[in-house]
Amino acid sequence: MRLAGRTWRWMSWLNLDTMTWCLKGVAAVWLIAQIAPAPQHVLLDAPQTVVTNAPQLCVHTRLIDEVPEFRMQQSLRAVREMGAGTIVEFFPWAYVERRPGQDDWSQPDKIFKHARNQGIRVIARLGLVPEWARQREDGTPTTFNELPAESYDNFAAYAARFTARYRDDLAAIIVWNEPNLTFEWGFRPVSPVEYTALLAATTTAVRAAAPDVTILAGALAATLEPAGSANGLEDILYLRGILDAGAAAYFDGLAVHSYGLRSAALDAPARDRLNFRRVELLRDVLDEYGLDEMKVWITEFGWNDHPRWAGAVSPAQRVINTLDAFRWADAQWPWLAAQCLWVFRYPTPANSYPDGFVLATTDFDLKPLYFALQTYATGSAP
Numbered sequence: 001m002r003l004a005g006r007t008w009r010w011m012s013w014l015n016l017d018t019m020t021w022c023l024k025g026v027a028a029v030w031l032i033a034q035i036a037p038a039p040q041h042v043l044l045d046a047p048q049t050v051v052t053n054a055p056q057l058c059v060h061t062r063l064i065d066e067v068p069e070f071r072m073q074q075s076l077r078a079v080r081e082m083g084a085g086t087i088v089e090f091f092p093w094a095y096v097e098r099r100p101g102q103d104d105w106s107q108p109d110k111i112f113k114h115a116r117n118q119g120i121r122v123i124a125r126l127g128l129v130p131e132w133a134r135q136r137e138d139g140t141p142t143t144f145n146e147l148p149a150e151s152y153d154n155f156a157a158y159a160a161r162f163t164a165r166y167r168d169d170l171a172a173i174i175v176w177n178e179p180n181l182t183f184e185w186g187f188r189p190v191s192p193v194e195y196t197a198l199l200a201a202t203t204t205a206v207r208a209a210a211p212d213v214t215i216l217a218g219a220l221a222a223t224l225e226p227a228g229s230a231n232g233l234e235d236i237l238y239l240r241g242i243l244d245a246g247a248a249a250y251f252d253g254l255a256v257h258s259y260g261l262r263s264a265a266l267d268a269p270a271r272d273r274l275n276f277r278r279v280e281l282l283r284d285v286l287d288e289y290g291l292d293e294m295k296v297w298i299t300e301f302g303w304n305d306h307p308r309w310a311g312a313v314s315p316a317q318r319v320i321n322t323l324d325a326f327r328w329a330d331a332q333w334p335w336l337a338a339q340c341l342w343v344f345r346y347p348t349p350a351n352s353y354p355d356g357f358v359l360a361t362t363d364f365d366l367k368p369l370y371f372a373l374q375t376y377a378t379g380s381a382p
Helices: 002-035 069-082 106-117 149-169 192-209 235-244 276-288 315-332 353-357 368-378
Strands: 057-060 086-092 121-127 170-175 215-220 253-259 295-302 336-342
Touching: 057 069, 057 295, 057 368, 069 106, 069 368, 086 106, 086 336, 106 121, 106 149, 121 149, 121 295, 149 170, 149 192, 170 192, 192 215, 192 235, 215 235, 215 295, 235 276, 253 276, 276 295, 276 315, 295 315, 315 336, 315 368
Parallel strands: 057 086, 057 336, 086 121, 121 170, 170 215, 215 253, 253 295, 295 336
Antiparallel strands: none
């Protein structure tokens, strides 16, 4: 009995002590909740319209990784005020369908809500494979850009659901990104034939879901890699490859990337040179295959003004080159549908040379190029 009494007293002390600490924990959580900021509610602007004299002006954004919603609004408001009526934005499959059959549209919904509110159309780049869709039977590791053939239909189904959901706000969709680079093809040998199969599956599904949406193939990276290279394949050879494989039946426009690097905007194109006007060589291939009515969409281009990168130019030269590029395209390229600069802003700084591509810093300091483009597009700048 004496032992039982001691046990009871020990258990009573333990229960009382435990309850005390639990109450202290609850009190601490309550106190923290009182000082934590309340969730921020973002109020929409009155519906806006983009006023511009440069309808081809477009900019690539990085809103999908933006955490505060008000930053999305701030970015798109600045894009509209610059005079750009179109953005390119990445909508990764891996972000939406993390588990098979379970879609999370919360982040894309926010982006489209604010784009619509600002009067901006969206070119949606689709890619990035969820883990469940790229697992190998032998357990070999895969990258987020690896899409096995048995998952083509799953990707196509995602693209169809996405397009049907946002069809009224889409300028176009892009099926994959830079498939002529090994990195973007999951570090597998690039294959125009395999990409054409992916394009065919995706286009068939999308046209059934939203037949009025423009489908872009590409977007091809400008590269000089020869056939058999471990890094990729020259964009001209790759374009010929997909057209030979029958891809022309499955896309409405060609998306290309056309960075200027250290060359001037007006430098003539050449097969052995990477520069802004290289896009003319791709245009020639389309014409050669009888696709003279097909539009070309430059979904990434621009110059870099990072002070410590060998591929950069000065900020002044960047402004000159960019304005020359828009003027040249406006005067010489009636087949161009859009001219999209990389990149408006990063959610966090890269702390390296990619920061030299932005029009606005992470802290929303606007670069001189932003105001030059605003003057070009709207005739005035603050």
